[in-house]
Amino acid sequence: MEIKFDELEYQEKAIRSVVNLFEGQGIKQSNFTVVSNDLQGKLWNEHGIGNKIDLSNEKIIENMTRIQLQNDIAPSEELVNNERQFNIEMETGTGKTYVYLRSILKLNEQYGFSKFVIVVPSLAIKEGVNKTLEMTKSHFKNQFNGIVYDSFTYDSKKLDQVRNFAVDSTIQIMVINIQAFIKDTKNQDQSNIIYRESDFLSGMRPIELIQETNPIVIIDEPQSVDNTPKSKEAIKSLNPSVVFRYSATHKSKYPLLYKLGPVEAYEEKLVKQIEVAGIRTENNGNDAYMRLVSVSNTNNRFSAKIEINYRSKNSIDKKTVTVKQGDDLYIKSNKLDAYDKGLIVGDIYTAEENEYVEFMSHDAILTKGKEIGGLGEDVIKRQQIRKTIEEHLEKELRLNPRGIKVLSLLFIDRVENYRQYDKDGNQLNGKYATMFEEEYLKLINKPKFIALRDKDIPVSEVHDGYFSVDNKGRVKDSTGKTAADDSTYNAIMKDKEELLSFYDPAKEYIASNNKARKMRFIFSHSTLKEGWDNPNVFQICTLVDSKDTITKRQKIGRGLRLAVNQHGERQYGFEINTLTVMANESYEEFAEGLQSEMEEEAGVKFGVFEKDTFAIVMRVTDETLGEKELLGKEKAVELFEYFKEKEYISKNGKATDELKLAMKQKTLEIPESMIEFKEAIIEKVKSKIKTLDVKNHEKSQHVSFKKEVFLNPDFQELWNSIKYKTTYSVEFDSEALINIAARDLREKVIVSEVKMRYVKALTAITESGIVSDKNVDTYLTNVEHSYVAPDIITYLQNETELTRKTIIRILKESKTLKEFKKNPQMYMMNVAKIINACKRESIVDGIKYQRIGDNEYYSQELFSNEELTGYLDHNMIQSSEQRTPYDYVVYDSDVERKFAIDCEQDPSVKFYIKLPGWFKIRTPLGNYNPDWAVLLEEDDEQKLYFVAETKGSILSEDLRPTERKKIQCGVKHFEALDTHAELVPVESLEQLQAIARGRN
DSSP, rough: OOOOOOOOOHHHHHHHHHHHTTTTOOOOOOEEEEEEETHHHHHHHHEEEEOOOOOOOHHHHHHHHHHHTTTTOOOOOSSSGGGOOEEEEOOSSOOOOHHHHHHHHHHHHHHOEEEEEEEEEHHHHHHHHHHHHHHHHHHHHHHTSSOOOOEEEOOOOOOOEEEOHHHHHEEEEEEGGGGGGOOOOTTTSSSSGGSSSSSGGTOOOOOHHHHOOOOEEEEHHHHSSSSSSHHHHHHHOOOSSEEEEESSOSSOOEEEEEOOHHHHHHTTTOOOOOEEEEEEESSSSSOOEEEEEEEEEEEEEEEEEEEEEEEEESSSEEEEEOOOTTOOHHHHHHSOOTTTTTTTEEEEEEETTEEEEEEESOOOEEEBBOSSSTHHHHHHHHHHHHHHHHHHHHHHHHGGGGGGOOEEEESSSGGTTEEETTTTTTTEEHHHHHHHHHHHHHHHHSSGOOOOOOEEEOGGEEEEEEEEEEETOOOOOOOOSSGGGGGHHHHHHHTTHTSSSOOOSOOOOHHHHHHHHHOOOEEESSSGSSSSTTTTEEEEEOSSSSSOOHHHHHHHHSSOOOOOTTTBOOOTTTTOEEEEESSSSSSHHHHHHHHHHHHHHSSTOOOOOOOOTTTTOOOETTTTEEEEEHHHHHHHHHHHHHHHTTSSSSOOOOOOOHHHHHHHHTOOOOOOOGGGGGHHHHHHHHHHHHOOOOGGGGGEEEEOBGGGGOHHHHHHHOOOOHOEEEEEEEOOOOHHHHHHHHHHHHHHHHOOOOOOOOEEEEEEEEEHHHHHHHOEEEEEEEEOOOOOOOOOOHHHHHHHOOOHHHHHHHHHTTOOGGGGGGGGGHHHHHHHHHHHHHHOOOOHHTTTTEEOOOBBBTTTTTTHOEEEEETTTTTTTEEEEETTSSSSEESSSHHHHHHHHHHHOTEEEEEEEEEEEOOOOOTTTBBBSSEEEEEEEETHHHHHHHHEEEOOOOOOSSSSSHHHHHHHHHHHHHHHSSSSSEEESSSSHHHHHHHHHHHH
């Protein structure tokens, strides 16, 4: 296969941005003398050829400013340190190597420049550049009328290449590692050969020949190239005429000529969209699961964040808790039984690369990134591998018919987990390879995959790894930065096109091509974290046991490029180009981490307004000529300060509710001097805000207490009828409790087995942040798991406060103990919950209230102490008459709203109160706060006092058991007051009035 290279507008724009920097430059070259030895050792002179730029810095700045305006970039106005260095920002996967290679040829075509040095940070990127040079050779010859150019990788053993670089009149492209020309100041002889005098060059140093050419230097990934004083000095030593810096993550603030960041690349669909999948365990509280997230030492106060299982009301969830020395994980887990084994935090170690937590009186040592307890890493890794295979095969069903081969890339932590060797040196499968083959065979034989074109390729041939090798030819772990990795890069670069090609059993291939064509799953260690990508990588899976040294951006960068078909033609659209990342964390955590990396590495500030945010805002002044006017830095600062004064922007640059409300209501205010830019300013503001969901502060209303209400006789009468406090006593029948609890356990106890939840969500990259789609795909699977059975009787004793004898009888008579084996912790939690509910109901059935006395009551002065606030358009109505103690009534539901309105309008209601939160009745099920107190007058003389509980339905079966029992307690409370006040549940005022008529 030969990959086709389209002429894409965004790439052409990036190329023009570089070429047009030299507008006004004629075709010129510089000449110098090179002394050489011929074969007989005689000296002779040659003419060296170099670049010559006649433009002044003023003209360069003028060109630069014009280019920046055309590209919607705020003008830089000057060169940094008077150096001709410029940034070109291109997101990973958008073809920056192709862009700068094509720029080289354009610069030669237009201005005659012929000497170029490409500086790279690593072996991997060096091989990637060389591969692109190889792949584009014929393409560029066709594009540039048979242009001749020579490219080579600097090799200190081949200094003739440096001489040719200096003297050859054709385009010369040198690719060089930054390490090859950094001076070693500890060695006065300067160990790098590039700085040594060479007899082959008649005593000249190789660096001197390069300097004489005044090369145009291109830095690939500058954040990793000139990130130290020595490397910056090394770049200067090349004597560059101009430096162009290409990266997705610029650190140095040189003038930016062109920008295609992650947000723009996503919005224009120039890269794959990303969906993130994660696998998490659920309902597994049977082991003391622990994962050390981080450690901290602030002023010698040591702490750690540990992810543990946490017992919530109805489930067991993973939760990250902060601990210090002496903390008990049993308490931190909300008394989850599995942690009741002396897991008291001891010493916390914070040394970099050696972070861990010890526990007192326990052998466990928890290292950073490592898990203890839970299902075990291999169980989760197997599920990750299985789901990666399944996602892969699903995509093959859709994409193979379009001529697109699907690849998956799996990152592993240790090579031995994938490949091992027996005593005779024979290669064996490691555990990941074994898991892969077992799960692949299960899935590929499913009926829905029976028609796949590659179904019959043996499982051992559909996967392989690209790893460094030792001197015995055995694969090994490596950092990805050593000479030993050269063979790895060479192999995968050589296989790049073959990996994209389908295997056809009817054709014959050479052995290496045959292998690459059959392969669809690629395993890698750290080697492929940079420098290599493949357009048809559609799945990336992370299989790590400990600290992951490969960043999220490095991982996704291997698969962001748009896919190609069997003709090498680029395919467009997210319906094809979706990269599934199988993360070893939840999709929310991955998205959050990826956003943090983008903010830290690429300088992207999601959702943050800065002083220059509006500098690039433009308006069209002449549509015919395409002329634009830039708001500019000065006015941008003015607008930023104006927004801060208006409290549209917080101190940390985030949008406030005031700004969101103004955007929602289309009332955004801007200075009069910028009114012509308003539309563009609004669009920029929109891009920075994730959501406009905000409460209307203009409708916010403070509720005031009416002091004159104290004098209202109706208020006094009503309040005196309900204000007294009570105490209660209980008695219940133990035998009845056992029977009821056993019955409810039989009917209600449902135990979920330990499960793994596979969750997948699409992500969108916007200026406001990385947003995960709320519509997620979820997949649950049961997991076999061994555990130590807990002491169920002691646990239930502590949770229910019943005797062991009573608990044993309930369990035996319920006949549900078989459920205990499925998931002990969930069974115990459910049983305790059901028994306690039965116990409370039994208690309520036998409860007796008694008024404490005449001096124990709620004082009416509490009304004036309470501060209430509501929203006029959301949860409050104005009270029009002297019927209630507040000028507004705050309600909690539509039923309450209607009840309040009816009370306002019905003349039979002499007085009503929405009872405040401090008006509580004590019950065995917790405090109970009734809704309303109402004074009704019948026939202008009969007064009735009611406490009303308003519900959408008052049918017993429609009320929650706890609600029903609390109301039952409330009824008995008011009966004990003996003040003629009565609590009744009603659906409306009309229903309350009907009850009142029945009391007459």
